[in-house]
Amino acid sequence: MPYPYVLLSAAVSLDGCLDDTGPDRLLLSGPADFDRVDEVRASVDAILVGAGTIRADNPRLLVNAPERRAARRAAGRPEYPLKVTVSGSGELDPDANFWHTGGEKVVYTTDTGAERARSLGLAADVVPLGARLDWRRLLEHLHDVRGVRRLMVEGGGTVHTQLLQEGLADELQLVLAPLFVGDPDAPRLFGPGGYQAGRLRLVETRPIEDVVLMRYEPTAPGAGPLPVAADHHWLALACDLAAACPPSRTAFSVGAVVVAADGTELARGHSREAGDPVVHAEEAALAKIDPADPRLATATVYTSLEPCTHRASRPTPCARLVLDAGVGRVVTAWREPNTFVTGADGSGLLAAAGVDVVVLPEYEERAEAPNRHLL
Missing domain, CATH: 3.40.140.10 (Cytidine Deaminase, domain 2)
Incomplete structure (x- = not known):
């Protein structure tokens, strides 16, 4: 089954952290890179974050530039990309910014989680994936039912890790910030586990103010009957x-x-x-x-x-x-x-x-x- 093109996007410190453990979100990049992210958002059909990112960062996930929203409308596309989240439990904060800004939303969850998510009265389409979260079924549904051809994934670390380990990420856009967090409890971009063998292909390196954008593509083939x-x-x-x-x-x-x-x-x-x-x-x-x-x-x-x-x-x-x-x-x-x-x-x-x-x-x-x- 066809899947959307999956683009992972993240910014990390020199020691691989997504954030620190303080009460406020750690800003790892600056205005120029935020504008680049806005441009990428405007180019995709959907943006996905895990439920943990909604709890930790309370993101809006909008296309901020009016001219980019206008360009989407002129092309016959929704003003904002579809907003997607994933939660096994269905335990979501109905007051989060995610639900009250932007355009359409969809929640992918388990059969049990769907009951909980629907009880919250969220302004979102709730899609159960079965007894467990299944990334391939999720991507198939986005492609076939929601018409998503390009999917931007903005976190968190668990989501990025799972998509890479299952060989489902087409591209990694990684911004490296010139600072150290140094906190062993700080969230990190990638967790332990089995990743595909081989080196990723470096597609682009670009300095943006004091950070560096690196774009990578995976190179390793799959190892069985499922495509990667x-x-x-x-x-x-x-x-x-x-x-x-x-x-x-x-x-x-x-x-x-x-x-x-x-x-x-x-x-x-x-x-x-x-x-x-x-x-x-x-x-x-x-x-x-x-x-x-x-x-x-x-x-x-x-x-x-x-x-x-x-x-x-x-x-x-x-x-x-x-x-x-x-x-x-x-x-x-x-x-x-x-x-x-x-x-x-x-x-x-x-x-x-x-x-x-x-x-x-x-x-x-x-x-x-x-x-x-x-x-």
Whole structure:
């Protein structure tokens, strides 16, 4: 199921704290960065904070600049983004600023928490997610029911931690403030637990007055049948490679990327690469990797079209090449149509052999684009 693009936003001290333990909120950045945050808010469809942030900071979560609100209205969008909070217990303060400013609000909670939240008479849509909070169900609901395509998450640390640990954050915008809090009881941005392997990709570094904005993207693929945020980046790259293929009326244009579990790109390839009129994308990419490379066993192959199961130009189809390489996970955008082979089912062959096959149908149109003259 498609999810919104999830952008985590936070400011921290040099020792990783979100705040101190004093009665007033610690302001970690200044007017220029607050204006940047306002600009980001104006660009998204929804802003999410945890119930703990509402209790601790009593935020309004508004787009403050009148010209930005006007631009949203002119584009046919609500003046303010949808405001979202998450509470397992449903214990929320009905007098908090969150409920009495801005536009529409929604509360995601458990079945039990929904009873409590509804009893408070909140001016909000209350959505139960079952016996426990489920981030994937929450994101699916935001995308499919509320039409949210970009979601900004402003805290707190528990929410940021959970989204990163589940591989659901597409981007981290982190502002580093030049001060130390030094209090062992102060709230911190990230908690302990199991995070995805690998280094994040640094997208941007920008000084803003005396703070520094750093934007990161995750790189590590998922490790099973569920998609993670980095899968979208790598599959989009595979689709872009398909668009670079020399055109053909007798074969599909396909792009492929092989990525190690830590997010290292091992190889990429595309159909008809290097002037070979019959080479396939997965074949071209896998040929560039030492078959003895131990990283292949935990790697992911991203391909714009599912690996083929039959071909006339080579003795070994791409699905078999993937299996022979020992790769255990494939992410694809498009199931092979019957244009050249009737009943092709590379995904089924791979899954029957124990490979985790993840299909991201939201990329199908992008994968089809270089091949439309064949359909």
